[in-house]
Amino acid sequence: MTAVDRSSLEPVVVTGIGAVxxxxxxxxxxxxxxxxxxTGVRAIDPGRxxxxxxxxxxxxxxxxxPSETICGLSxxxxxxxxxxxxxxxxxxxxxxxxxxLATDRSxxxxxxxxxxxxxxxxxxxxxLDGGSEVFGDRxxxxxxxxxxxxxGIKGPAVTVAAACASSGYAMAMGRTWIDSGxxxxxxxxxxxxxxxxxxxxFYNLRALSRRADDPAKASRPFDGDRDGFVxxxxxxxxxxxxxxxxxxxxxxxxxxxxxxxxxxxxGHMVIPSSDPVQSSRAITAAITNAGVRPxxxxxxxxHAAGTPVGDVAEAGAIRTALGDAxxxxxxxxxxxxxxxxxxxxxxxxxxxCLAAIDRQAVPPTINLDRPDPQCxxxxxxxxxxxxxxxxxxxxxxxxxxxxxxxVLKAA
Amino acid sequence: MKPSPDHPGVVPAGCAILAHAxxxxxxxxxxxxxxxxxxxxxxxxxxxxxxxxxxxTVVAMRAVLDAIASIEVPLSLERCxxxxxxxQAGRIATARSLAQLPVGGAVTVSPHIVPQCSLHSVAGAVxxxxxxxxxxxxxxxxxxxxxxxxFAAMTLFQCGAASGCDSAxxxxxxxxxxxxxAADGTPEGNPVxxxxxxxxxxxxxxxxxxxxxxxHMTGEAGGAEAMPTPLASFARALEMCGHGMALAGWSVACPxxxxxxxxxxxxxxxxxxxxxxASLSLRRREAA
Numbered sequence: 001m002t003a004v005d006r007s008s009l010e011p012v013v014v015t016g017i018g019a020v021x022x023x024x025x026x027x028x029x030x031x032x033x034x035x036x037x038x039t040g041v042r043a044i045d046p047g048r049x050x051x052x053x054x055x056x057x058x059x060x061x062x063x064x065x066p067s068e069t070i071c072g073l074s075x076x077x078x079x080x081x082x083x084x085x086x087x088x089x090x091x092x093x094x095x096x097x098x099x100x101l102a103t104d105r106s107x108x109x110x111x112x113x114x115x116x117x118x119x120x121x122x123x124x125x126x127x128l129d130g131g132s133e134v135f136g137d138r139x140x141x142x143x144x145x146x147x148x149x150x151x152g153i154k155g156p157a158v159t160v161a162a163a164c165a166s167s168g169y170a171m172a173m174g175r176t177w178i179d180s181g182x183x184x185x186x187x188x189x190x191x192x193x194x195x196x197x198x199x200x201x202f203y204n205l206r207a208l209s210r211r212a213d214d215p216a217k218a219s220r221p222f223d224g225d226r227d228g229f230v231x232x233x234x235x236x237x238x239x240x241x242x243x244x245x246x247x248x249x250x251x252x253x254x255x256x257x258x259x260x261x262x263x264x265x266x267g268h269m270v271i272p273s274s275d276p277v278q279s280s281r282a283i284t285a286a287i288t289n290a291g292v293r294p295x296x297x298x299x300x301x302x303h304a305a306g307t308p309v310g311d312v313a314e315a316g317a318i319r320t321a322l323g324d325a326x327x328x329x330x331x332x333x334x335x336x337x338x339x340x341x342x343x344x345x346x347x348x349x350x351x352x353c354l355a356a357i358d359r360q361a362v363p364p365t366i367n368l369d370r371p372d373p374q375c376x377x378x379x380x381x382x383x384x385x386x387x388x389x390x391x392x393x394x395x396x397x398x399x400x401x402x403x404x405x406x407v408l409k410a411a
Numbered sequence: 412m413k414p415s416p417d418h419p420g421v422v423p424a425g426c427a428i429l430a431h432a433x434x435x436x437x438x439x440x441x442x443x444x445x446x447x448x449x450x451x452x453x454x455x456x457x458x459x460x461x462x463x464x465x466x467x468t469v470v471a472m473r474a475v476l477d478a479i480a481s482i483e484v485p486l487s488l489e490r491c492x493x494x495x496x497x498x499q500a501g502r503i504a505t506a507r508s509l510a511q512l513p514v515g516g517a518v519t520v521s522p523h524i525v526p527q528c529s530l531h532s533v534a535g536a537v538x539x540x541x542x543x544x545x546x547x548x549x550x551x552x553x554x555x556x557x558x559x560x561x562f563a564a565m566t567l568f569q570c571g572a573a574s575g576c577d578s579a580x581x582x583x584x585x586x587x588x589x590x591x592x593a594a595d596g597t598p599e600g601n602p603v604x605x606x607x608x609x610x611x612x613x614x615x616x617x618x619x620x621x622x623x624x625x626x627h628m629t630g631e632a633g634g635a636e637a638m639p640t641p642l643a644s645f646a647r648a649l650e651m652c653g654h655g656m657a658l659a660g661w662s663v664a665c666p667x668x669x670x671x672x673x674x675x676x677x678x679x680x681x682x683x684x685x686x687x688x689a690s691l692s693l694r695r696r697e698a699a
Contacts, residue, residue, distance in 0.1 A: 006571070006573075049512060049516060049517045050517065051517040051518070110667075115530070116529045116530055116531055116549075117525065117528075117529040117530060118530070118552055119499055119500075119501065119502070119505075119530075119552055119553075120501060120505055120524070120525075120528060120529065123502070123505050123506070123509065124505070124509060127509045127512075134502060134505055134506045134509055134592070135506055135591065135592040135593075135594070135596075136591060136592075137588070137589040137590060137591045138589070139498065139499060139553065139554045139589050140553065140554075141553055141554060141555065142551070142552050142553035142555070145553075145555065145666070154667065154668070155667055155668075156562060156665065156667045156669065157666075157667055158550060158551070158559045158562060158563055159530065159550065159551060159552055159553075159559065160548050160549070160550055160563060161529060161530035161531040161548065161549035161550070161552070162531050162546070162547070162548045162549070163526075163529065163531050163535070166531070169546075169548055172570070172573070173563065173566050176566050176569045176570050177566065179422070179569065180421065180422040180424065180566075180569050181421035181422055182421065182628060182669075196517065197508065197509070197512070197517075197520055197524070198525065199517075200517035200518075200520035201520050201521065201522055201524045201525045202522075202525065203517070204517075204518070204520055204521070204522040205522035205525070205526075206522075259573070260570070260573045261573055261575065262492075262545075262546035262570075262573065262574055262575050263544055263545070263546060263575045264492075264493075264538045264543060264544050264545060264546055264547050265539075265544070266538055266539055266541070266542040266543045266544050267539060267542070268539060269526045269527070269532075269535060269536065269539055270526050278544050281544070281575060282575065285572060285573050285575055286573070288572070289572065289573040398531070399525065399526045399529075399531070399535060400526070400531055400532070400534070400535025400536070400538060400539060400547060401535070401538065401539060402531065402535070402546070402547060402548075403546075404546075
């Protein structure tokens with residue numbers, strides 16, 4: 001086993017983007033909404049298993065049907081697929097189309113799907129629909145293989161899960177496949193779906209905000225009055241490839257996936273460690289891997305979901321990793337607008353970093369009326385901040401003490 | 412995919428197995444294992460750590476602890492990662508929760524469902540129980556979990572310093588036969604849950620290791636029709652190789668045109684590797 005030495009490698013860049021989210025389903029629409037400080041959080045009808053009289057979340061309101069030429073499905077046939085599969089297939093196909101690979105299968109293409117609880121969602125939604133799959137002895141192939149088959153991907157296809165960091169790990173894994181020469185291009189990302197049992201489970205865990213009187217104000221990362229996160233659904237997919245291949249194909253380069261860093265707290269199955277050492281190690285590893293100094297980071301998209309413990313822990317991790325440079329780096333949490341997309345969060349927030357690079361502006365943390373003094377950072381409350389952004393970092397932390405940091409650079 | 416062994420630019424991947432263990436436990440025996448999971452010679456776990464864990468996690472933890480107990484020289488696991496590939500883990504707890512839902516409503520949904528029954532849960536529990544700080548990831552989740560897990564482990568080892576680990580537990584779990592569940596979520600019959608745990612590290616870091624795994628890109632995609640390798644078969648092959656029996660060409664096929672070959676290192680190769688390591692170490696000391 002010989003680890004790949006990145007310093008001698010061709011940069012791995014993003015040439016395709018697809019998304020389905022509470023803030024829209026195209027890069028420009030999402031970027032507009034992020035910089036406009038608009039929220040996707042609203043009251044929802046969770047059906048007969050509501051945990052409260054007023055339930056709120058950040059749902060996806062429409063899933064665009066992909067072109068029939070990409071996945072061989074008419075819009076009617078697409079509409080008959082399960083919602084989770086539609087939530088994944090639509091942005092995956094859009095990313096391939098954006099990269100100019102909708103029908104071109106000459107490169108060896110892989111697929112890494114970040115998804116934390118595919119079976120839980122499948123079993124639950126089938127049960128609520130009157131089915132009994134969870135009680136049976138079937139072992140069907142997982143969604144990643146069905147998705148690969150639908151879009152004609154014949155390279156490696158793997159599902160990876162690291163709780164709320166799942167789709168970020170998918171991005172890290174896809175880049176390594178390219179670095180190792182196992183594929184020429186890789187579709188990476190992840191999505192998640194709202195479901196009554198998932199909402200109830202997080203509610204019963206006391207992880208969700210209970211601000212039912214004003215859902216739009218409920219997601220308030222780093223604010224002194226935060227009381228938990230707001231669940232959302234959707235996510236994003238990217239096509240990654242070597243920079244020279246992208247240039248040879250004449251494709252627009254949207255950014256470079258320049259660095260990844262990983263670690264685990266090794267402390268608790270649910271609660272993030274208050275000791276910032278391990279989470280800061282992931283940030284340090286990512287910026288080292290990207291070959292940048294802390295003072296070269298222009299923006300940090302924080303994981304900050306709005307939980308009392310997690311936001312403080314992350315602020316400590318950022319400061320531990322970046323030291324004195326911290327005070328000059330604007331930090332925001334786009335979960336204040338999108339809600340927490342769980343498995344899809346890391347990929348969606350990587351998209352937010354690419355939007356910040358594209359628009360040369362830092363998206364705000366909305367609802368940040370009274371910053372928690374324990375989260376001492378250069379916050380960007382309420383409105384976007386114009387700024388020259390060449391390098392952006394995105395943190396993702398998950399249950400089980402999973403830590404991941406991605407560094408994205410301008411092309 | 413192009414045949415990769417001859418493809419320029421393809422980095423070979425593999426690892427050495429420092430320790431391994433396999434466990435197969437029937438459903439009725441899992442309760443006892445949940446209460447007392449630690450074999451002699453293995454580190455203690457936090458009190459009642461497995462109380463809310465899924466059956467796959469309980470059995471995986473025992474396999475990891477058995478592997479640790481088999482290691483003669485104590486080693487630090489602090490910078491160890493975990494790649495765990497369960498097949499349909501969490502089904503019994505989910506079925507129980509869903510069975511209660513129409514009667515008791517959302518208030519009856521267990522808060523442990525997400526942290527303990529998701530794809531990452533086996534890896535997370537092993538990482539937390541042993542206080543390890545390398546990354547931990549769940550992989551697969553379905554019938555191809557073993558192939559996906561081994562491939563993901565190869566990927567992690569390719570990441571170098573970004574992975575933050577110098578070794579990793581590679582774990583696979585599965586019911587030998589996926590059980591049918593009664594209306595309350597209880598399995599019918601007495602199904603057997605199986606786990607294999609391997610402590611793996613860089614091939615060059617462990618020239619003394621008897622077993623290796625190596626990735627070969629074959630270029631022959633089997634597609635959806637390719638039959639996944641049963642975990643029980645892999646466990647048997649690992650056990651036989653562990654006893655020094657070389658199994659010619661034994662491998663786990665990946666449906667996308669790759670295979671991961673399990674091999675026993677010849678004694679001469681191991682000795683040469685150790686000699687190289689000693690020589691390198693001596694040169695470093697002299698240089699210092």
